[in-house]
Amino acid sequence: MSDNLVISIDAMGGDNSPRVVIEGLAIAAKKNPDVRFLLFGDEGKVLPILNAYPNLKKVCEMRHATEVVRNEDKPSQVIRNRNTSMYMAIDAVRKGEAKAVVSAGNTGALMAISKLTLKTIQRIHRPAIVSIMPHQCGKYVMLDLGANTECDAVNLAEFALMGNIVAKHALGIEKPRVALLNIGAEEMKGKEEIHQAAKIIRNSQLDINFIGYIEPHEIPNGKADVIISDGFTGNIALKSIEGTARLVLRLLKNSVKKSLLAKLGLPFMLGVALSLKKTMDPRLYNGAMFVGLNGLSVKSHGGTDALGYSVAVDNALKLVRQNFVNTIRDELENVDLDLLSQEILYDSY
Amino acid sequence: MSDNLVISIDAMGGDNSPRVVIEGLAIAAKKNPDVRFLLFGDEGKVLPILNAYPNLKKVCEMRHATEVVRNEDKPSQVIRNRNTSMYMAIDAVRKGEAKAVVSAGNTGALMAISKLTLKTIQRIHRPAIVSIMPHQCGKYVMLDLGANTECDAVNLAEFALMGNIVAKHALGIEKPRVALLNIGAEEMKGKEEIHQAAKIIRNSQLDINFIGYIEPHEIPNGKADVIISDGFTGNIALKSIEGTARLVLRLLKNSVKKSLLAKLGLPFMLGVALSLKKTMDPRLYNGAMFVGLNGLSVKSHGGTDALGYSVAVDNALKLVRQNFVNTIRDELENVDLDLLSQEILYDSY
Structure with a gap:
């Protein structure tokens, strides 16, 4: 071997x-x-x-x-x-x-x-779970999806930096739009660490196209390419999205079953139904990776099936072929990460 | 007047x-x-x-x-x-x-x-925003949806108590199943205040049918009648659910538009489409109320239209006709709320 x-x-x-x-x-x-x-x-x-x-x-x-x-x-x-x-x-x-x-x-x-x-990449405090998911006109990068239940502002700013690199390389977007997940667009909405992270990213003079806060219902519109949150919030959003997509498809199926007329129309709709099912199939987005480590670790959904597991392996292979860990490490080496930690001191004390 | x-x-x-x-x-x-x-x-x-x-x-x-x-x-x-x-x-x-x-x-x-x-009802520390929403086979009560960004374990336990009363009276469920929103079913998953709240509810000997943690993707299955979280998490889940439902319907519409065959089948599907649209229409669930106050205050979605606003007014009227504030106050008077605050001391120190 x-x-x-x-x-x-x-x-x-x-x-x-x-x-x-x-x-x-x-x-x-x-x-x-x-x-x-x-x-x-x-x-x-x-x-x-x-x-x-x-x-x-x-x-x-x-x-x-x-x-x-x-x-x-x-x-x-x-x-x-x-x-x-x-x-x-x-x-x-x-x-x-x-x-x-x-x-x-x-x-x-x-x-x-x-x-x-x-080990984490030098000067990165915490790795995050990152996944690439579909919105209505493309894909977006989201992190952290569950590695860190609680995060401080510097952690969030580091996630923004890493997510930015992932979107550039995995999605091929030159200037990814980076947003912090929050419950309102206004400056004072949500948690203190989110406000602080916004300040840090803005003040850091890092080359990040930061567009401010994004609310969860705006995610599907494709408003942002990189969405940043702590792992608890990210996991809540991710699972809410998955559950709702399944509910809508199930409701649709049930009402077709109940209607004779709709059943007659079914053959016409088969193509659409299959294409929608494929777009929404969570198995096809299986395989989240830990970003921020000196090595590639990929997490498959625990409850997935064989097809889902194979997608996680495919994702790992894709990342290996792209030499992903080195790419992230190289990009981070060109960044003055101290900018992120100094600013928080300046802002909060 | x-x-x-x-x-x-x-x-x-x-x-x-x-x-x-x-x-x-x-x-x-x-x-x-x-x-x-x-x-x-x-x-x-x-x-x-x-x-x-x-x-x-x-x-x-x-x-x-x-x-x-x-x-x-x-x-x-x-x-x-x-x-x-x-x-x-x-x-x-x-x-x-x-x-x-x-x-x-x-x-x-x-x-x-x-x-x-x-003012809050005596011995309730914080009011919460509560809403009634649809799952695949009925409705559930969810709180807090955004009143309190950060909550401690006692706040969460009080929400459980109030949500329990709301579900009994507004949904007519005799023994509502009450669950805490979390990112895993295991005891140690998620945040410390959630673990503490679970202990308080369990140990309080209050008459609550507490079923433990619920993950967001399980909400649509109808596993619980009352879902408890802090206002930040609840708002994230709520907006993720809304955004995804809209995305799926839009994807469906777009793929029908693209397919000639599907267009031919459209007349058969009209009834199903309308019924699904109605089930998922967020305007029909507009009007969240603050629970825990000595008076009825109802919040309409800021971006709703006339129909949505009228639903919020309808909801306020329904609650007035049910004499809702007095019902909650009477029920809370029969509860030894000190049970909730004492237990937390016992458990955390």
Whole structure:
């Protein structure tokens, strides 16, 4: 496995692991014949499933892990346990054995172990979970989606900086419009740390096209390319968006079922229904990455299916091929990050 | 105006006031011939519009207000200014001249002046904005939707108590399922004040059917009847839900427009489209109330239209007819609210 495209897999993470993980890898392996996988997990559980996929098995190396990080484990309880499949999978990236790690396991633990093992990029205080999502006329970058429950103004300003880089490279936008998520457009609305972050970004003279606050209902309009929030708020918004999209589609389905006339019109609508379903399918946006680390760690939704898991792996591969971690590190090296921390002192005291 | 059904109106609040307000009142007056309105605002702006609605004019009494609370005003700047249309409209409720006040103006100011003027119900620390919204098989009560940016555990527990009463009376649910909004189901997920609030509610021995945490994507499933959060989080969730519902409907419309086949099927789908549009129409859920006050204060969406505004007035009327404020006060009198504050001390120190 000296290849450049080795991905490390936490085979035990996620609601239906290792089955969904292996099935997802089978899909990803078929699409990416140049990729190899390092599988970490309970051999007794992984191998029987893997044996059913001989083509996948050829590109996998199994490494036994005796323990598993559970969803209910506190990050502090598991962060130093080197025997879990999650720890071993992340550590393979640190050792250079793999270019990225993918896990569908406990987000808090994945974050904590990734941070401990891979370390944050110099002078970045906290990594964030970032995802790329669709709005009505394109895509946007959103962070933090759940890595940091509480954030101060400097954290938020650093997220703005990193999100700006992600949008430039992943979306190809030259001057991404960066906005802070808030509950009103007015200066005094929302939380103090958001006001402070706005001041820091404005005063920092960093090359960020900062457009101020954005309210959640404006996100789908495509008003901003990068949306910044603490991890609690970002996660609330993300899950509200997912749940509502599903509700509307379900309501639509139910009312068609109830109406004979609508049923007659169904064949005409099939194309539209399929295209909408595809646009809204959360599986196709699976695979959020931690940004701000010296290594690539990708989080898959814990409850996803094989297709969703394969998308997370695809995303990890895309980022590896783009040499993403180095790009972010290089860009951050050209920035005077001290600007961000000095301003907060100036403004708040 | 000795009638029981007098509603006090801040004619200057909202994005397109006083025009939208007057047009909305005209709709509401037609539906409710027994209602009288006390209008507070700039006579020079209100009367010319009102003159176009002679039937409405007959049931209105105009009171001139020299000043207006603007959206960008800080609550602290305007709270003691008795010359604004908002202050005067709220004060009419305190004086007993009106049974409720409706305003589409600055939420923070409406909250602050309502609290100052009408006072909170004894031993309730903070009022909350509560709204009733649709899920896939019924309705749910959600609070706080934006009155309190930051809340402690006792505030959240009090919201649970008040939300429980609202759901019993407004939705007719005997044992409402009450849940705290959070980013995970596990005990340690999310913020400390949420964990503390869960403990307080559980330990309080209050008669609340507390079912634990709910994540935003579970809201549409109808898993809970009452959903509790701080005002920042609730507002983020609410606006994410609104924006996404609109996005999905717009995507649907756009793809139908692009497909000739789908256009041919459109006549079959018209009924479904209209019924879905009605279910999702945010105007039909307009009119959130402040709960926890000794008087009824109803907030209309600032950007709503005449129909939306009339729904807010309808909601205020419904609550007046149900004698809602007294119901909540009576129920709270039977509760030992000290249970909520003592437990937090026990748990956190």
